[in-house]
Amino acid sequence: MANGSIDTAALSANRPIVISGPSGAGKSTILKRLFDEYPDKFGFSVSHTTRAPRVGEQHGREYYFVTRGEFQDLVEKKGFVEHAQFGGNCYGTSIRAVEEIAEKGRICILDIEMEGVKQVANHPTFPRPRFLFLSPPSLEVLEQRLRSRATDKEDAILKRLNQARVEMEFARSGEAPHEKIVVNDDLEKAYQEVKEFIVGQEP
Secondary structure, three states, rough: OOOOOOHHHHHOOOEEEEEEOOOOOOHHHHHHHHHHHOOEEEOOOOOOEEEOOOOOOOOOOOOOOOHHHHHHHHHHOEEEEEEEEEOOOEEEEEHHHHHHHHHHOOOOEEEEEEEHHHHHHHOOOOOOOOEEEEOOOHHHHHHHHHHHHHOOOHHHHHHHHHHHHHHHHHHHHOOOOEEEOOOOOOOHHHHHHHHHHHHOOOO
């Protein structure tokens, strides 16, 4: 597509799905199972980042590794569906990356956090995706899951729990764009609900 234009036909035929939810809600587990069950139906867009590649990472596979100037240029051209800064580095989902998935006849899955969800929902030109929120049954259950991983320090766990509280409150507010909230209190049941939302409404 020409720079600045959007392939609305491809995006309408293969409408992207935005999935969000707190760390520990089970997004990765459910999405991996979905991709395994439907290997030719979905795709993840490759994000842009200003951070340096880690050992083994390849440009265009894990990320598009760009300079801060290149990243800012895309921001100014409204080339991102959503973008944010974490730990001094910029990350963004480009419109072109989402289009490339749709043009292959696949549905692009966007796994993004709350601020990104708001940006996508309010984007002035990008065709509106469908939004799903995956929620833990409660903050207490989420805390148990995060602690059982034994991968995070105490301050990191508390930060994740605080962020989860904010995200869960947002998902249930009138401002949220989510069409569906799936509570992951039983993995099999949650997977079937997510699958029905994503696959069960095929044109």
